Amino acid sequence: MRHINTKKVKTRKEHICIGCSRKFPKGTKMQINTYESDGIKSDYWCKTCQKNFDKYMLSDDLFLPGELKEGEGWEEIRKEIEGN
Numbered sequence: 494m495r496h497i498n499t500k501k502v503k504t505r506k507e508h509i510c511i512g513c514s515r516k517f518p519k520g521t522k523m524q525i526n527t528y529e530s531d532g533i534k535s536d537y538w539c540k541t542c543q544k545n546f547d548k549y550m551l552s553d554d555l556f557l558p559g560e561l562k563e564g565e566g567w568e569e570i571r572k573e574i575e576g577n
Contacts (some may be wrong), residue, residue, distance in 0.1 A: 510543065
């Protein structure tokens, strides 16, 4: 897998975060990571998962979609960013 680009966007349609598998509505600020792996692919990341990944994981760590939500510190970061 080869990283191509990372960009912060305001979404134009609903997307699912690769880290936590939650749906986010159109107009949400997310990060999109584009990479090459059997073609060009992109993943959307919510702010909570991006901060969690940056804090607790290494750049080459692998995880299944939605798995970050079960990991260390995710809920605390979610509360910090999203409240409640």
